Amino acid sequence: MNRIKKKLKGPGKILSIYFTAGYPALNDTVRIIEELEKNGVDLIEIGLPFSDPLADGPTIQASSTAALKNGMHTELLFEQLKDIRKTVSIPLIIMGYFNPVFQYGVEAFCKRCQDIGIDGLILPDLPLDVYMKDYDTIFKKYGLVNVFLITPQTSDARIKEIDQASDGFIYMVSSASTTGATSGFGAKQKNYFDRISALKLNNPQIVGFGITNSETFQQATQSTSGAIIGSAFIKHLTKNGLDSISDFIKTIR
Amino acid sequence: MSYNADKKGYYGEFGGAFIPEMLYPNTEELRQNYLRIMDEPSFKKEFDQLLKDYVGRPTPLYFAERLSKKYNTKIYLKREDLCHTGAHKVNNTIGQILMAKKLGKHRIIAETGAGQHGVATATVCALMGIECVVYMGEIDIARQAPNVARMKMLGAEVRPALSGSKTLKDATNEAIRDWINNPVDTHYIIGSVVGPHPYPDMVARFQSVISEEIKWQLREKEGVENPDYVVACVGGGSNAAGAYYHYLDVPEVKIIAVEAAGKGVHSGESAATSALGQMGIIHGSKTLLMQTQDGQITEPYSISAGLDYPGVGPMHAHLFTSGRAEFISITDDEAMNAGLMLTKLEGIIPAIESSHAFAILDHKKFEPNDLIVINLSGRGDKDLDTYIDYFNL
Numbered sequence: 001m002n003r004i005k006k007k008l009k010g011p012g013k014i015l016s017i018y019f020t021a022g023y024p025a026l027n028d029t030v031r032i033i034e035e036l037e038k039n040g041v042d043l044i045e046i047g048l049p050f051s052d053p054l055a056d057g058p059t060i061q062a063s064s065t066a067a068l069k070n071g072m073h074t075e076l077l078f079e080q081l082k083d084i085r086k087t088v089s090i091p092l093i094i095m096g097y098f099n100p101v102f103q104y105g106v107e108a109f110c111k112r113c114q115d116i117g118i119d120g121l122i123l124p125d126l127p128l129d130v131y132m133k134d135y136d137t138i139f140k141k142y143g144l145v146n147v148f149l150i151t152p153q154t155s156d157a158r159i160k161e162i163d164q165a166s167d168g169f170i171y172m173v174s175s176a177s178t179t180g181a182t183s184g185f186g187a188k189q190k191n192y193f194d195r196i197s198a199l200k201l202n203n204p205q206i207v208g209f210g211i212t213n214s215e216t217f218q219q220a221t222q223s224t225s226g227a228i229i230g231s232a233f234i235k236h237l238t239k240n241g242l243d244s245i246s247d248f249i250k251t252i253r
Numbered sequence: 254m255s256y257n258a259d260k261k262g263y264y265g266e267f268g269g270a271f272i273p274e275m276l277y278p279n280t281e282e283l284r285q286n287y288l289r290i291m292d293e294p295s296f297k298k299e300f301d302q303l304l305k306d307y308v309g310r311p312t313p314l315y316f317a318e319r320l321s322k323k324y325n326t327k328i329y330l331k332r333e334d335l336c337h338t339g340a341h342k343v344n345n346t347i348g349q350i351l352m353a354k355k356l357g358k359h360r361i362i363a364e365t366g367a368g369q370h371g372v373a374t375a376t377v378c379a380l381m382g383i384e385c386v387v388y389m390g391e392i393d394i395a396r397q398a399p400n401v402a403r404m405k406m407l408g409a410e411v412r413p414a415l416s417g418s419k420t421l422k423d424a425t426n427e428a429i430r431d432w433i434n435n436p437v438d439t440h441y442i443i444g445s446v447v448g449p450h451p452y453p454d455m456v457a458r459f460q461s462v463i464s465e466e467i468k469w470q471l472r473e474k475e476g477v478e479n480p481d482y483v484v485a486c487v488g489g490g491s492n493a494a495g496a497y498y499h500y501l502d503v504p505e506v507k508i509i510a511v512e513a514a515g516k517g518v519h520s521g522e523s524a525a526t527s528a529l530g531q532m533g534i535i536h537g538s539k540t541l542l543m544q545t546q547d548g549q550i551t552e553p554y555s556i557s558a559g560l561d562y563p564g565v566g567p568m569h570a571h572l573f574t575s576g577r578a579e580f581i582s583i584t585d586d587e588a589m590n591a592g593l594m595l596t597k598l599e600g601i602i603p604a605i606e607s608s609h610a611f612a613i614l615d616h617k618k619f620e621p622n623d624l625i626v627i628n629l630s631g632r633g634d635k636d637l638d639t640y641i642d643y644f645n646l
Contacts, residue, residue: 051417051549052535054429055273061416073547098271099534103548124273125534149274153436158277173275176436 014226016043022072048096057180085117120145180231182210256501262450267567270449314470326619340631342373348459353440366421367558368400370444375409445489446566449537460495488560492630513555514582524553557605604631
């Protein structure tokens with residue numbers, strides 16, 4: 001069974017961490033993954049940097065720009081990850097934008113992911129209809145879970161459609177925003193979390209965007225299966241470096 | 254085969270809506286309503302009225318006698334440079350501000366490179382009394398001070414795009430991010446035939462008034478609706494889309510698209526997307542774009558800020574790959590000299606974007622009986638500093 005699905009069947013709430021590959025330094029990728037697993041994180045999203053990250057706020061934009069400047073590119077990331085399954089067993093997802101995957105060749109990209117032991121992909125600008133028409137069979141062939149996003153503006157009908165197309169978890173964007181933009185959750189988010197919970201979807205939901213600390217992690221996971229932290233982790237890395245990854249995780253749970 | 258968008262917004266294999274889910278409700282609302290709204294008699298009436306009384310349409314179709322003589326052929330200029338605010342851009346912003354009102358939006362955002370689309374957007378927002386935020390690359394703000402001042406006079410807030418290369422593509426990213434953060438009350442007025450469906454089709458329809466007028470004006474002057482050639486410069490491609498629109502499916506009309514070669518197509522400083530681009534995704538559209546092998550979008554270069562875009566609208570990508578249009582690249586030097594030539598022969602100082610279109614007259618041999626329409630998309634007032642520097646005036 002795919003490592004993501006297996007993890008989701010387990011007890012407890014999922015803590016997922018996003019980081020940008022090639023940042024802070026070009027060759028930090030493997031060490032960050034190992035540190036995150038060692039500190040009890042449940043799932044890791046490895047960001048493949050892109051020149052024009054539309055859905056990201058200033059923190060992830062800056063880390064992507066720096067990573068590209070450091071020399072990160074698709075083939076190099078695969079190179080860095082080629083022996084990763086010798087040291088970690090945590091579920092791994094590559095998150096990025098569609099264009100670099102498209103240029104690599106979608107099937108070639110998926111095959112490399114399978115060879116390495118990547119479990120899924122999150123490509124926010126690969127829309128549902130195009131995915132279903134052109135790429136669903138390829139993802140499945142290589143055992144990759146494709147994760148779709150929903151937002152507070154997504155209609156119930158579309159959420160159900162996305163649930164049908166999903167086979168892992170649904171990435172629940174906490175508010176109408178780019179990454180790293182919100183501070184704290186209010187009644188609006190609670191209503192949204194409740195609304196989604198009432199839909200009784202087939203796939204578990206993991207909340208992302210706006211989770212920065214233990215409090216927001218608790219709020220986000222009350223009615224969901226887990227939460228994703230990206231910008232806050234990158235800010236911490238920028239300030240404190242790789243040695244303090246355990247300090248950061250301890251502040252969350 | 255049609256060269257227009259199909260129902261899903263594809264031009265052949267180009268187009269579509271490659272957008273994150275956060276943008277789905279916004280673009281979907283627009284997609285479901287734009288054709289219906291554009292078809293409403295009250296919308297049409299207001300749009301036509303404003304184009305006539307406010308923009309100054311129809312713009313003349315002018316027979317350029319001295320230019321024709323020099324090249325021993327028959328050349329007409331479509332005078333979009335005479336539009337209010339100095340270029341064709343306002344045709345689209347008038348249409349979109351009316352669209353935004355019909356959709357009940359209270360806030361407008363836009364991106365701008367040189368500032369022409371920003372000014373055209375700020376203008377219609379002033380006209381309608383609607384809040385306006387224009388994103389502009391930090392570098393462009395520094396080099397286009399008069400247009401920044403115009404937008405401010407018109408009541409718009411100009412926000413610097415500080416990310417990436419700090420130019421047009423980054424201003425577009427910032428506008429899209431703003432739309433993600435303000436999904437309910439805000440309409441995004443894109444300035445060209447780029448972006449996710451339905452933008453390329455909607456903007457092309459608003460600009461199609463250009464070729465609609467060319468048809469009847471040519472009939473009046475020459476007794477025929479169809480020229481042999483229609484010529485326009487292409488950055489994102491909105492003036493070209495408007496000039497080609499009613500001729501797309503008329504094969505006897507030859508289409509010429511003129512791109513900016515900058516310092517030379519293979520100089521590393523160019524914006525000739527058809528020559529240098531690969532298929533990919535930029536700003537929500539599958540099209541040809543300039544990028545690294547790794548799929549990172551690269552920074553184009555042209556002396557003309559309006560052609561300085563790393564992609565091209567999906568309509569034009571399709572016109573290029575299908576062979577329907579002939580694409581010609583013109584260098585900075587060729588464009589500047591063509592601009593000066595037009596000024597001296599016809600007393601018209603063109604925008605440097607439009608100058609590129611005139612430079613093809615030295616590249617391509619036309620017959621004495623050929624009927625050529627060149628879309629003069631904008632006037633050169635905004636480019637005076639560049640002309641002064643270039644020619645040491």
